[in-house]
Amino acid sequence: MxxxxxxxxxxxxxxxxxxxxxxxxxxxxxxxxxxxxxxxxxxxxxxxxxxxxxxxxxxxxxxxxxxxxxxxxxxxxxxxxxxxxxxxxxxxxxxxxxxxxxxxxxxxxxxxxxxxxxxxxxxxxxxxxxxxxxxxxxxxxxxxxxxxxxxxxxxxxxxxxxxxxxxxxxxxxxxxxxxxxxxxxxxxxxxxxxxxxxxxxxxxxxxxxxxxxxxxxxxxxxxxxxxxxxxxxxxxxxxxxxxxxxxxxxxxxxxxxxxxxxxxxxxxxxxxxxxISHWRKGPRSGSGSYDNEYKKSLNNGDFPRMGNSTTFSYGSGREQNSMDKVSYGSSYNMDHMGPVHVQTDVRVKWDGQSHHSLGSMV
CATH class of the missing domain: 1.20.1070 (Rhopdopsin 7-helix transmembrane proteins)
Known part of the structure; x- marks a missing residue:
């Protein structure tokens, strides 16, 4: 060399x-x-x-x-x-x-x-x-x-x-x-x-x-x-x-x-x-928190969302006055997929309009 x-x-x-x-x-x-x-x-x-x-x-x-x-x-x-x-x-x-x-x-x-x-x-x-x-x-x-x-x-x-x-x-x-x-x-x-x-x-x-x-x-x-x-x-x-x-x-x-x-x-x-879903909905309003915008995107049934940040909201028949920090694990059955463990870590407002929806994937 x-x-x-x-x-x-x-x-x-x-x-x-x-x-x-x-x-x-x-x-x-x-x-x-x-x-x-x-x-x-x-x-x-x-x-x-x-x-x-x-x-x-x-x-x-x-x-x-x-x-x-x-x-x-x-x-x-x-x-x-x-x-x-x-x-x-x-x-x-x-x-x-x-x-x-x-x-x-x-x-x-x-x-x-x-x-x-x-x-x-x-x-x-x-x-x-x-x-x-x-x-x-x-x-x-x-x-x-x-x-x-x-x-x-x-x-x-x-x-x-x-x-x-x-x-x-x-x-x-x-x-x-x-x-x-x-x-x-x-x-x-x-x-x-x-x-x-x-x-x-x-x-x-x-x-x-x-x-x-x-x-x-x-x-x-x-x-x-x-x-x-x-x-x-x-x-x-x-x-x-x-x-x-x-x-x-x-x-x-x-x-x-x-x-x-x-x-x-x-x-x-x-x-x-x-x-992209967030930008399509325009700038955040109110207190500047993303919580309300996130909840609206769930209720509108946008892009499928999954994972340990998933939110499953249930209507209680009456609106609560406080914002609850959701932090629990639950099991759901999705037909051929077996039990799914869901860990939520977002803030949502529980009201009668809430319904089952998959949370944010990422």
Whole structure:
């Protein structure tokens, strides 16, 4: 490896054209994922409260920002995009360190996005024991992918320092290329499982076919991540040359960053219907509390709403003068779905106009 390196950098001083495209695409998708997370938190704040799945989405976004930063560093101080013989040892070391950091951040970000989706499923579809078991199994697969992937990235070579100083005497702890293929394939399979997991539950819900299609479609947007997974694998297989990574990782980097940000965006999509419903009803009135607006949306029978923030209101025949904090658990039978445990945590006004209605999904 050292015989391939130049004593000084021979590449042009400007940013390589392919890296300009890489930075531009990454910036656009990072902006879109930022907007998605902001809208997610707005939706959660005006509906019920921020939950664990929201925080995991935020962590995934912060890690996506890390991917953007290292992408910019790769294009600037590391001068990525040129053949390896143009690099001095010092510049190649910078490039390889930055590449390792980007791969570590990538694996972490997509893992937190997957975990956010599973936490959302567990919260809104915590209905049947079989679904809970299935979601936990997929959750362990995600955790296993994250831990294994990070360890394989960091401990690929002995000594570890050979990751960014390949001219040192070293030995690979495993077949690097084969490991990339296997981990990328596992990533795609897990994404497909997460995509399919809620579909049987959605189609057994007691709601109109139109609402089932809408709800199912929201979760089916995960197919975009599967497509990005596939393109990432194709680029790794067809374009990456482990002996010349500086010139062959550009397109792979594009799909890697697209996948990271698409994962964040798709994670946030199921929270948007309640936000759209709120905006359609105009600004809040009265004391500024969302309680009355939330109750009206329930009584109007808007978008189907589920989960541990669900409100079931019963008319008592007379109006009470106080606002009651509802915090109890009850069991309801939904035909083919078995007993459903409902935990309410919103403030509602009990009156004769109230009726059975599913609460806010997210």
């Amino acid at each position: 050292s015989s391939m390196l130049s004593p000084v950098d021979l590449m042009p001083s400007g940013i390589e054209h392919g890296n300009i495209t890489l930075v531009a695409i990454t910036s656009v998708f990072t902006f879109l994922s930022t907007v998605a997370v902001i809208l997610r938190f707005i939706s959660r704040r005006i509906s019920v409260s921020v939950k664990w799945d929201d925080w995991f989405s935020l962590i995934a976004l912060l890690l996506a920002y890390g991917c953007l930063v290292v992408t910019v560093l790769d294009a600037t101080i590391a001068h990525g995009g040129y053949n390896i013989e143009y690099y001095s040892a010092a510049t190649l070391e910078k490039f390889l360190k930055i590449t390792l950091a980007e791969n570590v951040l990538y694996a972490a970000s997509i893992s937190f996005s997957k975990a956010a989706v599973l936490l959302l499923y567990h919260r809104i579809f915590n209905i049947k024991k079989s679904f809970r078991i299935a979601s936990w199994i997929v959750g362990f697969l995600v955790a296993g992918y994250f831990i294994t992937g990070e360890c394989l990235l960091i401990f690929a070579y002995n000594p570890i320092e050979a990751q960014w100083k390949p001219w040192l005497p070293n030995s690979a702890n495993f077949n690097i290329i084969a490991t990339w293929y296997v981990m990328s394939s596992i990533n795609m399979v897990v994404d497909f499982l997460i995509l399919c997991l809620p579909q049987p539950v959605v189609w057994r819900l007691k709601m109109s076919r139109k609402k089932k299609i809408l709800l199912s479609g929201l979760f089916c947007f995960g197919i975009l991540i599967c497509i990005a997974d596939m393109m990432h694998i194709v680029c790794v297989v067809t374009q990456v040359d482990i002996n010349n990574p500086t010139a062959t990782e550009g397109t792979t980097g594009i799909w890697e960053n697209v996948e990271v940000n698409l994962s964040v965006i798709v994670t946030c999509l199921p929270t948007f219907p309640s936000l």
